[in-house]
Amino acid sequence: MVRRGRRARCGLATVPLLVALTGALAVAPLSAAHGDDAEGAALHLVTFDEPGTAGRRGDRDPADVREQLRDRQDSALARVSAPEPVYRWTTALSGVAVELTDRQATELRSQPDVALVEQNAVRPLATAAAPAASAPAPQGRGGAGVVVGVVDTGIWPESPVFGDSPGIGPRPARFVGACTPAEDWDRGVCNDKLVAAAWFVDGFGEDAVAADEPLSPRDVRGHGTQVASIAAGNAGVTVSAPGLRGDYSGVAPRARLAAYKACWSAPDPEDDGCATADLVSAIDRATRDGVDVLNLSVAGAPGIDTVERALLGAAEAGTVVMAAAGNDGADGYATHVSPWVTTVGGLTSVGNAGGVVLGRGERLDGLMTARRPVRAAAVVARDIAAPGRTARDAARCAPGSLDAARASGRVVVCERGVVGRVAKSAAVDLAGGVGMVLVNVRRGELAHDLHAVPTVHLGRGAGRTLLARLSSDRGRTITLAPSDARRSAPRVAGWSPAGDPQGSVLKPDLVGGGTGVLSAVPPTVAEARWAFLSGTSAATARASGAAATLLARRGWSPDVVRSVLAGSGRDTGDSVIRSGSGALDLRAAQRGRLAHTVGPRTYRRWLAGKVDEVNAPSLLFRGDGTAKRRVTNVGGRADTWRAEVSGFERHAVTVSPSTVTLRPGRSATYRVTVSGSEMGGLDDGAITWVAGDGSRVRVPVAIGR
Known part of the structure; x- marks a missing residue:
C-alpha cells in the first residue's frame, strides 16, 4: 500500500495511547509533503469570515451556498497562487487546508475576507494515568433518537x-x-447502533501512520472505542474480564453513534495525535451529517483557533458540543475556551481500595481491581528467574522470565517498570502464580488494571516495607484483600487544569468522573476487550452521554442542555476556577427547570466583538463591576426561585432581584454586583437559585484581578 506523506516528524510529548497519554497542551507544527522545497511550503488552515452553511439562516439551497463558498475560496487562493486545497470546509465553517509558503500565508492573512491562517499542528488526546477504577456502569435507558458523534481514534465495531x-x-x-x-472496513459493519463512520488522515500524513493502523474508521489503539462506549455503549452487555464480572452500560445506551477518525498512531509514539486539519474536517463532516451531540476528547489551543471556529458551526447547527479541558494540571489552563463549547474537567473517582495483609494486624494499603481475596505464600520475582534469564528480567516479571516450578501456587512480587503492568500479571499467570503484588520502585501513581491474576498495586514506601518483610521471612503467607472502605470523596484531579482567571469565559464548565472508567477496547489492546480510561477524555464522554439523555428526554435546544447540565452540578469543595459549576449530576439535570438561554446568532456576534458578554451559566469578573444574566423557566410549571450567595472571602457579591417568579417559558434578568477588589487577590464562590421544592441551580462566579 502506498501512503502519501504531508508531514515531518514533530516533537509531541506523548506515549502509547492506552498507557499514559498526558494531554500536554504543547502542539507541534506539521510540515507538508513539500515542506523541504526552496520556499518551505507547509500545510495551513485558512478560515474565511463568512460562516458555513450551518451558521446561516434563510431559504437558500445549501448546495448553492456551498458552491458560492468554494468559488470565493478559489478566488482568494488564486490571488496568492496557492495550489488546490487538501481539504475544503463549507458546513461548520468556510475554509480550506492548503499547502502555503510563509509568503503566501502572510498575503492571505492580509486579505479582508480571511479571518485566520494558522499552520497545521498535532494535538494529544486528553488521557491521563489512572489512580482508581470504577465497576461496570449501572444500566440505563436514555438517548433514544439521538446521534452522538465521536471525533477520535475511530471505533472497533465488533x-x-x-x-x-x-x-x-x-x-x-x-x-x-x-x-x-x-x-479493513465495509458498509456492512454499520448497523442501527453505529450509523456512520468516516476517516481523515491528510493532515497527519498517510506515510506517518503506524503500519498496523488501517486507513479506515477502524480503531486499533482503543481511545475512540473507549470514549464511544462510555458515552453511548449498549446496556446489558456482559463484562467478563480478570477480576470483573457484571453488566455494562454507557451513559446513554439507546443513543446511536457516528465515528469520525481523525487521530492516529505513528511508528514513534511521540508522534501520535490528531492533526488540526483532520479534526476540522471531521467536525465539518459530523455537522453536515447532523449529529446531535459531538464529543471531542482532544486537548485544545489557548485561544479561538480554527478548531474552535468549526465547533461554533456545529453549535449553530443545533449540536451540543462537549470537549475535554486537557490534562496539563498546574502546567496550563483549561482549553476549549469558547462559550459555545461545554468544557469538561476531571474528578478523582471514589474507588474500592485493596491491600496486602501480612498478619498480626499489619496491612499495606494499595489499589486492587479484583473483588476476591487471595491467600498464599509469597515469593519475590527477582529470586525466581527462569533458567537462562537474568534476575533483572525476573524482577520486572518480563514475559517468560519466571521459573514456573517456584512461582506455581504463589503470590509473586514484581517491580514496576519497562514491561507493561498487565503483561507482568500475564507472566505470573503463565508461570502458575495465583496472585501478584506490583510495587513501585520510584515515585509514581497507583493504577487499576484488568490483570490476569488478582493484583494489589503498592506505592514505593509500602513496596519497600513488603520486600523488607519477605527478605527476613521467605515464603511468608500473605493475603491480597479488597477493601470496601471508601477512599476520600471525589475532588478535581491534579491533572485537570484550572481555567484562566484572565480569560473571557469561566472554564471548565463542569467536571465529571475521570479516573479508571471501565470501557470497551479492541482485542488489539486487551484480549478481554475491556480496560479503564482516565483523564478528561473519560469525563467528557460521560458528559456527552448525559447530554444525549437530556436531549432524548426533554427535547431541549443545545444551549438549554449546556446550561442545565452545568447548573445542576454538585459543589466539589474545589475552587470554581478548577471545577466550574461542579460535578456532573445527570439525575439532577433531568429535573432541571431553570436555564440561561443563548440565541443562535449570539456566539458569532460575540466572536466578532459586537457583544461583550454571552448569557453563560457562569460569571468571570476582573475586579469590581456588574454583570447581568437572564434565566428562563424551561419546566412545565410556575415556580419561585431565591438567590443564595456563598463562598466569597474578599468581595461583597449581591444579586438583584434576589427572587424571581416565572411561569413556563418566561424569563427574568438579574444583575450580579461585585465590590471590594481593593483587598486584592483572586476570589470565587457561587450564586445558587433555590426553588420552592428545594431544587437548586448553581451559577459559579470567579473574580480575577
Whole structure:
C-alpha cells in the first residue's frame, strides 16, 4: 500500500495511547509533503469570515451556498497562487487546508475576507494515568433518537457495546451520515447502533501512520472505542474480564453513534495525535451529517483557533458540543475556551481500595481491581528467574522470565517498570502464580488494571516495607484483600487544569468522573476487550452521554442542555476556577427547570466583538463591576426561585432581584454586583437559585484581578 506523506516528524510529548497519554497542551507544527522545497511550503488552515452553511439562516439551497463558498475560496487562493486545497470546509465553517509558503500565508492573512491562517499542528488526546477504577456502569435507558458523534481514534465495531440493540427504534430521518468502505472496513459493519463512520488522515500524513493502523474508521489503539462506549455503549452487555464480572452500560445506551477518525498512531509514539486539519474536517463532516451531540476528547489551543471556529458551526447547527479541558494540571489552563463549547474537567473517582495483609494486624494499603481475596505464600520475582534469564528480567516479571516450578501456587512480587503492568500479571499467570503484588520502585501513581491474576498495586514506601518483610521471612503467607472502605470523596484531579482567571469565559464548565472508567477496547489492546480510561477524555464522554439523555428526554435546544447540565452540578469543595459549576449530576439535570438561554446568532456576534458578554451559566469578573444574566423557566410549571450567595472571602457579591417568579417559558434578568477588589487577590464562590421544592441551580462566579 502506498501512503502519501504531508508531514515531518514533530516533537509531541506523548506515549502509547492506552498507557499514559498526558494531554500536554504543547502542539507541534506539521510540515507538508513539500515542506523541504526552496520556499518551505507547509500545510495551513485558512478560515474565511463568512460562516458555513450551518451558521446561516434563510431559504437558500445549501448546495448553492456551498458552491458560492468554494468559488470565493478559489478566488482568494488564486490571488496568492496557492495550489488546490487538501481539504475544503463549507458546513461548520468556510475554509480550506492548503499547502502555503510563509509568503503566501502572510498575503492571505492580509486579505479582508480571511479571518485566520494558522499552520497545521498535532494535538494529544486528553488521557491521563489512572489512580482508581470504577465497576461496570449501572444500566440505563436514555438517548433514544439521538446521534452522538465521536471525533477520535475511530471505533472497533465488533464490540457488543456497539451491536444491534433491540428497542432502539428507527434511525432519525434528519441524520444523513453513512459508512464509507475503506481498508479493513465495509458498509456492512454499520448497523442501527453505529450509523456512520468516516476517516481523515491528510493532515497527519498517510506515510506517518503506524503500519498496523488501517486507513479506515477502524480503531486499533482503543481511545475512540473507549470514549464511544462510555458515552453511548449498549446496556446489558456482559463484562467478563480478570477480576470483573457484571453488566455494562454507557451513559446513554439507546443513543446511536457516528465515528469520525481523525487521530492516529505513528511508528514513534511521540508522534501520535490528531492533526488540526483532520479534526476540522471531521467536525465539518459530523455537522453536515447532523449529529446531535459531538464529543471531542482532544486537548485544545489557548485561544479561538480554527478548531474552535468549526465547533461554533456545529453549535449553530443545533449540536451540543462537549470537549475535554486537557490534562496539563498546574502546567496550563483549561482549553476549549469558547462559550459555545461545554468544557469538561476531571474528578478523582471514589474507588474500592485493596491491600496486602501480612498478619498480626499489619496491612499495606494499595489499589486492587479484583473483588476476591487471595491467600498464599509469597515469593519475590527477582529470586525466581527462569533458567537462562537474568534476575533483572525476573524482577520486572518480563514475559517468560519466571521459573514456573517456584512461582506455581504463589503470590509473586514484581517491580514496576519497562514491561507493561498487565503483561507482568500475564507472566505470573503463565508461570502458575495465583496472585501478584506490583510495587513501585520510584515515585509514581497507583493504577487499576484488568490483570490476569488478582493484583494489589503498592506505592514505593509500602513496596519497600513488603520486600523488607519477605527478605527476613521467605515464603511468608500473605493475603491480597479488597477493601470496601471508601477512599476520600471525589475532588478535581491534579491533572485537570484550572481555567484562566484572565480569560473571557469561566472554564471548565463542569467536571465529571475521570479516573479508571471501565470501557470497551479492541482485542488489539486487551484480549478481554475491556480496560479503564482516565483523564478528561473519560469525563467528557460521560458528559456527552448525559447530554444525549437530556436531549432524548426533554427535547431541549443545545444551549438549554449546556446550561442545565452545568447548573445542576454538585459543589466539589474545589475552587470554581478548577471545577466550574461542579460535578456532573445527570439525575439532577433531568429535573432541571431553570436555564440561561443563548440565541443562535449570539456566539458569532460575540466572536466578532459586537457583544461583550454571552448569557453563560457562569460569571468571570476582573475586579469590581456588574454583570447581568437572564434565566428562563424551561419546566412545565410556575415556580419561585431565591438567590443564595456563598463562598466569597474578599468581595461583597449581591444579586438583584434576589427572587424571581416565572411561569413556563418566561424569563427574568438579574444583575450580579461585585465590590471590594481593593483587598486584592483572586476570589470565587457561587450564586445558587433555590426553588420552592428545594431544587437548586448553581451559577459559579470567579473574580480575577
